[in-house]
Amino acid sequence: MALEVVGKEDLALALKLPAESAGGPARSAIADWIRDTVALCGAIPRDELIERSTQLCTGAGYSRELSHGRVERVIKVLLATGDINALDTSSGSLIFSSAGTRISVDNDSDALIGATGIGQADQAEKSVPLCRRVPAEAGSIPLVDYLGYPKIAESFPELDPADTPDLRGVALRLRDVATRQNSEQLPGKWERVASLSGSDLCLMTDGQGNWALGLPREEGTAATCLLDHPGQAGWLYLGMRGIVAFSEWPEHLAIPDQILRALGILAIPEDDTFRRWDVPAAAQEFLLGWLGLDDVQADGGADPDQDRVILAPVSARLLVEAAPGSGKTWTACRRVSQLVNDGVAPTRIVLLSFTRAAVTEIRERIGSLLDEPDFASDITILTLDAFVWRLLLAAEDRPDSISGHDEAVRFVVSCIEKGERDIVSFLSRIEHLTVDEAQDLTGDRKKLVIALIRTLAHQCGVTVFLDSAQAIYGFTNADSRAFAEELGEPRSGFRTVHLRNDYRTQSASLKKMIAAARPVLGAPSQEPSEVYRTVRELIEDSASGKVPAASNQETNPADGRTFMLFRSRAEVLAATNSMLREGRRFRVRLAGGAGIVEPWIGAVLGGIEGEVVDARQVADLFGQLSPPPPVPFEEAWSIFRRHAPSNGAGVDLHRLAKLVSSPNPPTEIVRTDLGYRTGPLLSTIHAAKGREADTVHLMLPRWPERPDTNWMEEARILFVGASRARRKLKIGSSTSILRPLQGSRGRRWRPFTRHGRPDALVQTGIPGDIDIEFQNDPAAWGGEPLLAEARERLWRHALRPRPLRAVRDGDRCRLELDEPGGRGGTVGWLSRQFGNDLWSIGEHVCGTRSPPPAVFGGIWLLGVTTMASSSETDGQPRIGLAPVVTGTPLVHFSPKA
Structure with missing residues (x-):
């Protein structure tokens, strides 16, 4: 019946018009005829549908063999898209029609799915999908909802x-x-x-x-x-x-x-x-976001500028000026992998980067480029601060205690300048040093890198990558020139190579903005405030649209390749908490890119007594864990053995605990992004340095008003944020209403008095807010069984943000899952310092010493980290779990109490 109704001769002509290069009828024309035939028949055996379609194509002058195969494959795709349905019966497969559906593909068009009318063969073209396209209408189903989660x-x-x-x-x-x-x-x-x-x-x-x-x-x-x-x-x-x-x-x-x-x-x-x-x-763009894929490009080889870096002799000393998107990280990885493939011992290569995330990415990339991928683990790839601690351990006369990274850097610089034997001996074994993001080295760290380079053996090669237009850590143009001049002076042996091609940016307007902004930032002829104005206007002009405040932005699984970037940590905090309250799905990068230690380690090893654990014990614990760890046992055991081997075949728990609690735990056990894997990434521009995304929502701050504003640095920060975008840049606005609390370690707050009540918004979740020693002390929980229950509770909720409430318990606050009837259970303890800050804020708000409430909400469990603390009984370290929290709870004070 369908053939007579549709008109065999007309369809044969239609099929023949858009003939394809293989000599067969257009696939889209076949798809239209099949949809319409099934819609008219209601149901038709699959074999009969294939035969009728093949006959139609043959009648139009095409070969039967080619037509038959093409028809079968078109039917397979139409079944996958839902354009038609199939039912397997005892006599074979029966094809029947689908209900008509409109799918929103983009802002301009919808895809028609199923029985939506006949006679669409005139739309058949070689350059269109098999699903029919029509102008967009309101009320269409979003494509991501139609496809569902991967x-x-x-x-x-x-x-x-x-x-x-x-x-x-x-x-x-x-x-x-x-x-x-x-x-x-x-x-x-x-x-x-x-x-x-x-x-x-x-x-x-x-x-x-x-x-x-x-x-x-x-x-x-x-x-x-x-x-x-x-x-x-x-x-x-x-x-x-x-x-x-x-x-x-x-x-x-x-x-x-x-x-x-x-x-x-x-x-x-x-x-x-x-x-x-x-x-x-x-x-x-949609598929990358929906599937959470990296934008893996076919390796088309290096351009001539990149080749000058990659193929340079091992002893060459290069200063590489690299514009945004010029393949700097790719070139650095290719440079190192080329050295190893050419025979340089991996253990004699050092690569220093600026962030943990970059270190992890670089190691993976190098491993994928090596003839022997296992060699990647032998290359020293560290942040500069982590490398400093390694040098510190090599020093013979190191002090008993070092208070922080800055002091460690200064001590190592002094050791190098004095020619400390063990450190100089350590450095003498290096055959090639690569320094990434050198424009972000300032003060003592810049001094350290220059001292390192001057101490290396004369035949040791060095490759330094930098871009002064992306200097956002107080690095002035004078610093940039001085750094380049010190390395580029004749006696240093350095020569300069420029990487100019932009391989990242796929938007003409963004390319134009980057090209216009770099010279303004690199050699400014304007006053600094005018440079800022020029760069900000270039960014605003290049944007493809505007976005609302963070809490009003809809999120979906396809947003996995979107960054929402802010100028300050306070703005990220405000956006994080407003999005949590609105129930949005998103990820957030921790302040400063600090990261947490993977919680599966504490979930598996938490509470184990003794100094050594063997493979059988760990395997048993792995099997008992629910939900199961995200890594297989073999990989976990390999990580443990690689970083904390015992003298025998086991793992040294004392050594592992030291690694977990150290300032620089191994990058492969550190996570820097918390929250859902879907949705946009919230981050400061600083923490997103070195990363890129298909879409960037740049949340512009208010125009700087402080008289001591570093206009050049502010301009470079905005430029770095805008240049993270591959395809699309949108702009919004952001602000923070919180102010620093004097005398604290960085806590922010704001009075919030309404109806005469002396309340305050209080930042929660800064370093030190969780009492680690108390968190891992069985006595604090009422015994080891209750502590074990808390670890299990934390592990169950390690991957999803959950609301918490704080309950005053003596001089600390107990953190409980905020569930009806108080059935959520305790997950951790806020420190005495947090309590002291609350009392200080209460005094600010009320004018007199006023206690905080017994219970308050507005705190969120953002993630869970592995931690280690010393046992009160034997001094041995204990591995456990601790909550990672955030929030700006509204705290009500009681001046009359």
């Missing part, structure tokens, strides 16, 4: 189904596990299907639905690590390859159904295999 948890049950998965992180962890295990070859006949980008690891199948990770052996590639679920293979490939995966999906590797659903709506198939898709830029 269903990676169906293949990886240990992952939370409500979070955007870290696909690349999962793939990298499995790669590391497989590489370290170096397992025996799996029995059977295995075929290599696809390599995982940047490593020797590959996906292999036995043709029976089983998949494994393969590693190279002398006799060829061998399957060594069986995947738990066949669906893992496609997700792992996507995680390692990123968007590039859709340009050539491997044969025999199934595209996950949910991904095929998205591609059918957003992308255009490029050939009849339906393994090559053209994904438009806007669709790429």
